[in-house]
Amino acid sequence: xxxxxxxxxxxxRRAILSLLATSERSVGDLExxxxxxxxxxxxxxxxxREAGFVESRIDAQRRLYRIKPxxxxxxxxxxxxxxxxxxAHVDALERHLDQMNPAPRRKGRK
Amino acid sequence: xxxxxxxxxxxxRRAILSLLATSERSVGDLExxxxxxxxxxxxxxxxxREAGFVESRIDAQRRLYRIKPxxxxxxxxxxxxxxxxxxAHVDALERHLDQMNPAPRRKGRK
DNA sequence: CTTGAATATACTCGTATGGTTATATAACTG
DNA sequence: CAGTTATATAACCATACGAGTATATTCAAG
Numbered sequence: 307x308x309x310x311x312x313x314x315x316x317x318x319r320r321a322i323l324s325l326l327a328t329s330e331r332s333v334g335d336l337e338x339x340x341x342x343x344x345x346x347x348x349x350x351x352x353x354x355r356e357a358g359f360v361e362s363r364i365d366a367q368r369r370l371y372r373i374k375p376x377x378x379x380x381x382x383x384x385x386x387x388x389x390x391x392x393x394a395h396v397d398a399l400e401r402h403l404d405q406m407n408p409a410p411r412r413k414g415r416k
Numbered sequence: 417x418x419x420x421x422x423x424x425x426x427x428x429r430r431a432i433l434s435l436l437a438t439s440e441r442s443v444g445d446l447e448x449x450x451x452x453x454x455x456x457x458x459x460x461x462x463x464x465r466e467a468g469f470v471e472s473r474i475d476a477q478r479r480l481y482r483i484k485p486x487x488x489x490x491x492x493x494x495x496x497x498x499x500x501x502x503x504a505h506v507d508a509l510e511r512h513l514d515q516m517n518p519a520p521r522r523k524g525r526k
Numbered sequence: 527c528t529t530g531a532a533t534a535t536a537c538t539c540g541t542a543t544g545g546t547t548a549t550a551t552a553a554c555t556g
Numbered sequence: 557c558a559g560t561t562a563t564a565t566a567a568c569c570a571t572a573c574g575a576g577t578a579t580a581t582t583c584a585a586g
Contacts, residue, residue, distance in 0.1 A: 308573095315425035316574080320494070327497040333533055346575065348534055367532045367583050375501035382495055382502070384430070387437040391485035392492075418543095426544080443563055456545065458564055477553045477562040 310377045311384075313357045318342060319350050323373065326360060330372040420487045421494075423467045428452060429460050433483065436470060440482040 314320055321340050325331060331339075337347045351371060354360045359377050362369040424430055431450050435441060441449075447457045461481060464470045469487050472479040 309425070309427065311421075311430065312425040315419070315422040317419065318574090320421065324497065334531095343576070344533070345535080345577085349574080352534080364583095369533065373498065373501060375498060378495060378498045379502060381491070382499075385488060385492055385495075387434065388483065388485060388488045389492075391483055392489060428544090444561095453546070454563070455547085455565080459544080462564080474553095479563065 308353065308357060310357065310380050313353060313359065313377070314381070316350065316353075318346065319354060319359075322347070322350055322354065322371075323359060323378075326371060326373045330370045332365075332368040332370055334368070336371075418463065418467060420467065420490050423463060423469065423487070424491070426460065426463075428456065429464060429469075432457070432460055432464065432481075433469060433488075436481060436483045440480045442475075442478040442480055444478065446481075 314323070318340065322336055325336060325339060333344065333347050333351065336342070336351075337344050340347070342350075351360065351362075355362065355371075357377055358374055360371045361374050362371045364370075424433070428450065432446055435446060435449060443454065443457050443461065446452070446461075447454050450457070452460075461470065461472075465472065465481075467487055468484055470481045471484050472481045474480075
């Protein structure tokens with residue numbers, strides 16, 4: 307019953323997706339890169355898998371997860387009607403992000 | 417404490433934004449176009465306003481709400497790293513959306 | 527077949543959030 | 557000012573969801 311949008315509302319799930327954007331990873335990889343408990347990672351991956359954001363392949367005892375783009379494409383498509391507001395405000399985003407992101411770039415936090 | 421993504425996780429809020437994408441509307445307009453209670457609309461608008469998705473101007477007793485693009489631009493920006501998956505799958509989205517959206521197109525109705 | 531590593535699942539708990547009803551505030555109308 | 561329209565806010569409730577702990581499952585190694 308979770309919508310595509312609800313799925314990426316969760317910060318840990320977005321973090322997982324961002325890591326997978328670069329390359330395939332195992333549960334353990336994600337666990338340590340994100341400082342999350344193993345059950346937590348598995349649970350999020352389950353949600354992501356059932357919603358079609360990721361798929362896994364088996365490598366011995368490990369599962370390697372990778373991105374499946376369709377749901378993200380759906381979100382991209384939803385944004386379409388709003389894009390006409392963009393061009394006028396090309397650099398408004400930078401200002402906005404600056405004020406959201408106090409520190410320029412920090413490793414994974416506490 | 418609501419993230420940009422959490423805000424648009426709510427279906428009614430997405431509906432409000434989609435309506436506002438076309439044109440400015442009053443609370444009453446939204447209320448009837450979406451079949452929501454007035455307090456519910458006001459509450460969602462408050463969340464959207466505080467997160468910078470919309471702004472309002474006063475017209476007598478009515479408040480006219482309109483889109484502010486910045487947070488949506490932020491989401492658009494977040495999608496950037498995944499766009500490299502798009503091109504390969506140009507029409508995969510259509511298939512995906514078809515299977516999500518059973519009926520092709522229906523008026524807003526209750 | 528036993529052990530250990532990697533991952534999945536079950537269960538419980540606390541909290542955040544959306545809906546509703548009722549009430550408050552504000553502005554126009556006469 | 558009284559009445560009415562438009563919107564906001566408050567209080568309450570039910571539910572959903574993420575975190576954590578414990579346990580189950582699967583596979584490789586010896």
